[in-house]
Amino acid sequence: MGLLSTLRLRRLRGGWLRRARAAGRDLQPVCDRTAALHPASRLLFCTLRNERARLPWFLQYYRDLGVDHFLFVDNGSEDGSGGWLADQRDCSVWTTQASYKAANFGMDWMNHLLGRHAHGRWALVVDVDEFLVYPFCDTRPLPALTDWLDASGIRSFGTLLLDMYPKGPVSAQPCVEGQNPLEIAAWFDSANYTITRNPQYRNLWIQGGPRARVFFADRPHEAPALNKVPLVKWQRGHVYVSSTHMLLPRGLNLVYDTQGGEKASGCLLHAKFLDTLGTKAREELQRGQHYGQGREYHAYARGLAEGADLWTSWSERFINWRQLEIMGLMSKGSWA
């Protein structure tokens, strides 16, 4: 881990930055309101495809949390997602028909927009089914958190991607537009996560939860990563390397304490397991645009066809951040 690996990672980072610049040419602005951004604006970045039904609640959730502006990449939606977003005063939208897979699963687009618009600002990068929860999020809005991170000299904020699921078969309860998906996908696994450290990028690699339990029990090493660093004080030259799991420079991945202490952290509540997933899984399999030959979606499609129920008598029902904090899925750190 000396000079050589530092130089190697620097070269890799240069490569990702070049890819991001190139990917910028794929993006056509539908509605660009970024000229009006304030230097302290908190930005949210998101790539989506055909998520119209989820959008109203998603925007509402993050507006309430204190996000000032949303920057979307619409990857060829056919359900009017892009147009609907363009009508929102606090949204900027770019569209592209280019391949999601070829754009490193959308991250090249995100890196491009982040580099252009997030320099010196706090940026939150999430999917439309990810809802950020952090200590005191019910009484302290996002600016309180970012102000504190700034004052403490912290540049990135780590989270666990917490898979949420309904009780009963995943397809049994429809989630209608504007409804809080967490009303249906209200359950989670509290303590079946395994962690290893990635020495190269220095991030933690977390797996487990209901997806490992139900879909990947026979090949646990293939279970999806649940470590995410979605909130970063962005600087030109930062890049996301693999989804929001890890970044370069790698110091941004050090969101954990190695000496026994707890840094402040949060959870991304992942409302993926809803009745739309079956359709989505079939569609994504046909498109073949997802990570690892879409093996995740293969597993879901198979499991869901069998009426998979992720719920067990040991499942926990989500109440609030305090519950997650007590269970050790997130931590207040010293932010009391």
Next chain:
Amino acid sequence: MSAELGFVMLVHDGLHRTAQVARYLAESGSPVVIHADARTPATDFRQLQTALADLPDVRFCRRIACEWGTWSLVVAMRHAARLMLDSFPQVRHVHALSGVCLPLRPVSHLAAFLARNPDTDFIESVSVADVNWTKGGLSAERFTLYFPFAYKRQRWLFDRAVTLQRALHIRRDMPEGLAPHIGSQWWTLTRRTLGAILDEPAAPQIDRFFKRAWIPDESYFQTMARVHSRQIESRSLTLGKFDHQGKPHVFYDDHLQLLRRSDCFMARKVWSGADRLYAHFLSDRPDAPAVDTEPQPSRIDRHFARATQQRVRGRAGLYMVSRFPVRNRENGKTAEPYSVFQGFTEMFRDFEEWLSAVSAARVHGHLFAPHKVEFAGREKVFAGGLSDSASLRDYNPRAFLTNLLWATRGERQCFQFGPADTQGRNYDLLSFMASDPNAQISVISGAWAVPLYRSGQRAEQLRAEAARLQRIETAMLGVLRSPAAHARIRIWTMAEFLENPSDPMHSIFDEIAPHQQARLIQMPELVDMQGFGAFLQDLRNQGMQPVLMGDFPLGVTDPAPGHRIK
């Protein structure tokens, strides 16, 4: 009485809050002098002036550009204090506050408190020789080194300059007669002391010295007060707590009750978006404490001390997204005490059922059995969402164990272990348990042979398996006897154990369920061992050498019948 108490405010941003606080103080009858950083945008400053234009006792002093940790802050404070003393001759005490301070009690309460202590200077002032709370490693060196670089903006150069000066043994001398003291900038001084500091006759020399010190705003008044004050009470009347890095804790809306019950006069630092706090404390409060109530910051102290503890030590046995300790820095490898039994289910009939019947513990089978996790009641999923899938468990056996113990906090876990179970790479799992003071590991060595014997198969068929289990258990015993073992470990050979089974059972049981020790407990029933000695001899005859059981007589072994615990 409030007119005898003046406030000097040093502000640089969030001026809408400054306007609110200054208005509140002035409308209570106290004069206010505001120093706004010269770097504050002119429009913001004009807005502040306009907002306070109707209050004759709010003044603005000459503005200078301020930088964190530098002499400029002392100069700013002196300008403000000078204007206060010159413009308001009735003022007897001056209280210093920042733009993020919030009064928690009516001004009249603080004024009455100061009137009861008319000659006391409330200023935290600790000799640098004695402080232990400076963060960043600089205490006495704040005064003896040179600091040409800005700490916040030029951190790298700042650190290098300190290192270099230490290496070269550079030292500045303290002016004669001064003993450096440091403490909170948010003091309350009497007119007499403050006036004497401002009129200091040796000022040029002293100023030159402090100009070059690090964070002089934390030491100038604190040191000079020691020269001029008649009576110092070394504490700040402003409530403020610091985290492990020396950064002030911030107050938010959810601290309202905590702040209200603290009965402190002033709090710092308050987040500028804390609308509820500002609304509550800057209004006429029917719930204000009695005027002569003494401040009680201890509850808030405990609140933040707990937070610091969590940040620095963390919760024992927790491994998560923001806590992943390196080996031996865990501050507790697992969450709670647990018991591991090796050889007991082999020796006793229905040992699991017996143990769960006589203790309040959760008794599992072989959690690390090769093909399936044997949870208590053979559940398919257990606490925390742990699955009984062996492949999931074997992917990270250690995490499986720590997860189980974390998820079942409050309930003691007992499980069976043995040489036939998953061991992890290089006995990783047992090494982990052996090094964990929470583990109680009890081993009857050689007991793995009992099921082989009871299987009814012939010795020549079992020879290879017996040799394998013995090899593994030998390695396990090596791990348990290594100097790195910190668990409560007990090891008996089968022969030793059978001599008097109730003694070992008794001591194990006392640890699991101490409150039940007075009860007379029926021992579990031993399995039938008729012919076990002959079986061992058969193995020997096949060329295998069973040793871990201890010396077994060839004939029948039968411990005294009806043995009981107590």
